[in-house]
Amino acid sequence: MPLTTTPQGALLDRVRQAARAGRLPDAGDLRALDDAADPAALRLVGRALAALGNRGEDDSAGALRPVRVGLLATSTPGPLEQLFRAVLVAAGMLPDIATGEYGQFEADLATTPERVFDGRDAVCCLLDDSWFLPKGWDGSSVPDLLSYVERRVEDLCDLVRAAADSGSSSLIVLHTVPLSTTVRDAVVSWRDRAGLSRTWYRLNAALLELAESPAVVVVDLVGLLADSAVPAADDRLRRYADIAYTDAALLLLAKEWRRVLQAKSGLSRKVLALDLDNTLWGGVLGEVGPTGVELGGLYPGNCYQELQRTALRLRNQGVILALASKNDEGPVMEALQEHPEVLLRPSTFSAQAVDWSPKAGNLSGMASQLGLATDAFVFMDDSPFECGHVAAELPDVAVVPAAGDPAELVRRLLGRGWFDVLELTDTDRQRPSLYQERGERRRFEAGFASSTAYLHGLEISADIRRVGPYDVQRVAQLAARTNQFNLTGVRFDALETARMAEDPGFLTLACSVADRFGDEGLVGALWVEKREDIWRVLNFVMSCRVLGRGVELAMLGRLAEFAREAGAALVEGEYVRLPRNGMAADLWVQAGFTPSAAEEDGTRLFRLAPENGSELIPQWIRIQERQR
Amino acid sequence: MSRPETVGAMSEAGGTEVIEQELIAILCAVLDADPDEFDSGTRIAGHANWDSMGSLEVMVQIENAFAVRLDLRAYHAVRTVAELATLVRTTSKSG
Structure with a gap:
């Protein structure tokens, strides 16, 4: 789209001006950045934001969580650094990114921590299939091809294990590697081709096994690519500049790595605050009554039930559930208790605010009741008004809009990885019930007026x-x-x-x-x-x-x-x-x-x-x- | 993200100017330059911030803005903003 006229171009201008002045782009622009799916715009933004990193003492940039990242690659990383920076800043982190030299992947990974690893929160490695494949394979022996790949996998695993055991506190972040069809299709027998694919799956399985080490995280890029339907590679960029992936594929990877860094730097969320009407069930309880809400059965009731099931899964992995609903309390409790398709019974919520007060106040109230800050909260609601209000009043709260087709509720809740943690402990698992015992339902604020500043806007x-x-x-x-x-x-x-x-x-x-x-x-x-x-x-x-x-x-x-x-x-x-x-x-x-x-x-x-x-x-x- | 306005405008008479304007916006964004550093005849590679990664960045931005896929050889043969506009125009016609 034309940069000269679009909102994307205007956003870019504002971000660039802010970065030049050493200022953080404002919260609304950061959110827009976060939602931007356009890698071409994001890589420009990432370029512009590099200026931010050079001014460590600026106050507003200080509001971001600093993260130090090493970036190593078996190919040319191309725009990965810019994309990575853009998505990290959009998620509230201020990255300092050190990149390895082209062609020095093994050396950088093998040499002592002082070089790339020193003081880095994470060293992210961009891998590509060519690193595992023999350059001059002549087609005569498929077994030779396969054994070469297997040796390379072993080499890489040895390198990574050695780096992981080096005592450095850096997390090594890897990903599964897609095999180019230009390689697979060059093997013409279906049996041999299946053999190559099998070896390739083993390669990725071996990479994933490295994640058993506490110092290694492996994200599944192959799975992401399959789910996102973006081309993995652009042959021109591959041949011309040894850039192994398209912008779109790199953006997927950058966003996934962002989730890892989010978890590593303590930005994971602990509380999921959920709206009820048209979020946890279809319809407005006050209008249709407990028996009239859409929940379970066929579409759309199954969507809401699936969201409840997902929330329950999160709860069983340590996420505290909270209820934030504008409703009368009696019918809500009746529905949660009695409705046969409800999965989230009242006891699954560690805090509840069911009244007509503004939700922002109720979220703050629940936060102090739970002894947590509002930056531990994710808030999900179908109303753009409520989402906008909470975003304006409590910018620390992560807001997940639930408007639109309920079929996408689960994806919207999980897609950003708000609740990701590197490791789940028993204490984590027990957290919701611990908080449950502390919590008691109460009213946090009287009246149902929202703040006038927000209303004026x-x-x-x-x-x-x-x-x-x-x-x-x-x-x-x-x-x-x-x-x-x-x-x-x-x-x-x-x-x-x-x-x-x-x-x-x-x-x-x-x-x-x-x-x-x-x-x-x-x-x-x-x-x-x-x-x-x-x-x-x-x-x-x-x-x-x-x-x-x-x-x-x-x-x-x-x-x-x-x-x-x-x-x-x-x-x-x-x-x-x-x-x-x-x-x-x-x-x-x-x-x-x-x-x-x-x-x-x-x-x-x-x-x-x-x-x-x-x-x-x-x-x-x-x-x-x-x-x- | 549709971009029919741009593509449509290019087939009109005077479309080249529209293309050049957009190209200059892209060059400025990538090279961190001012619009008055460029006109039709400006030799792009002469810009102080131009390098191989920058040239690829410009190409990606052009492909995204105009929904075209450029031939790398033709792209590298281009010297001026006007030539670049012609390349974009002919590519979008043939594509």
Whole structure:
């Protein structure tokens, strides 16, 4: 894509400027870098970031974890150093990379630690098939070819074992090696070709066996290539510059090595905090109830169950599970306890925050409850709003977006290797239950407002309008489906809503919301009866998706404006407790309405003089003036 | 990552200018240079930061930006920005 015009080019410019000034690129740019799949852009970024390494004393670069890496290669590493640097910086590390000389692979690996290994966290070795193959093989004897390969494997294993035993603290990082089809296809008999492949698999098995040494890590590049469908080699670069792999293949390897360094430098995460609705099961519990969520069985329920199974696997390997859900606690516990397809029962979570508070606050709360820092946390949620909020408030937390096709949930959770460790101990395995015993569920913060700085950045716009003919169906659906933010439980259907919309004795309002994450569509509705100069809210419903952004206050603010313009003296509403609407109990008070004494029939009204309602619309919400 | 805009623009009259602009952006990015160090007639290999790895880097960036695969011999025979633009243009036509 053209560098001159694309966002990729703009990102590159910003990264380059920052690196030149010795500054770290800002957090958003680092995240974008991390997501960038384009190796051509990343190698340019890696070049630019080299400037960062030269200024060790800079403050902002000091926020990165320094890692010292040696890079040895049996071929020309080509852009590997740049790609490696880019992915390491994107993951919060500041690499100092020393590369071996071309053609000196064995010598560098064999010579004393002082040269390449000195003080390095890891020495990463880029291997390629030509190192294991005889240059001048003439085709006459396949057994000769195979025994040559076997000797070379032994040579390499001896070299690596010697280096591993040298007492250096550097980790030696190797990878499995793909065999080029240009070599395999030059053996024309299928039997011999199978023999060559068999020998090659043994070669890779021998490399993988080296990982039994605590000083050696071997990543499975062959497996990665098979899964990623990128070409391993570019014949032109191979012949012209002895570059053994394509950029795409090198990027795969760099990202895998990054995971190793992440684990080696103590950046592994210990806690997985999971959202519930549309993450651990399909659907919104508050809308469909415990029996209505999609879990288990066929697609998509099987996707959510597979994510639960994966979380359980992580837990059994020492990852602490935490629950971060905006829901009422009762139905959540009921579903986790009773639903036959649930794999993550309440006892598998070492910390729980199920309430309507902002998730960022809840994550900090759970972190201090567990005695861990938020940089130990991975947070997975399907809502771009929640993900964005946590990323803004707690930049240390690794955020895994769960939006999109649920079939990809597991891959998204595991793909970055957040929980990778070099070695798993018994203490690790016991960690979740240890924390379980310490932990008790509690509320961390009151109210469900998000921080105003974040909300200002969301560019929320609300279109609050009288219900028109095109809104009626959607408003009725919302009334029928909304159980949680539903003030009185009175469900006006399409017919009643349409009638009220026509009748000057009533006011019906609909609200659509959009923000920089996208258009939420119609999310709220109000039904008001004008009783002389008192306007009575018959019901008020709002989709839980948009809670925490002040949209409900904006709607009440607009209602107050309408009432004031019409000369009404009071706006009043009530709250009727229903099984699932506990979260809306405080709405009227939060909006500044005054509670009256309870009426004879036990209901309690909340009242507001409309002129006092103009301040209700939050400053971060822009009201569209489309229709009055 | 589609790039039809660029490829489409190249077949139009005056496309060479668009190509040259993009090529200069790539050269600047790789060689850490300023755009005013280059015009159509600039001899690329004359740039102080040009070396063999840099030349490969430029090639990879060009192939990525224009969705072409260059013939290495033809690429190495190129001397100026204008010649490079012609190579990109003819390669994308034949490809």
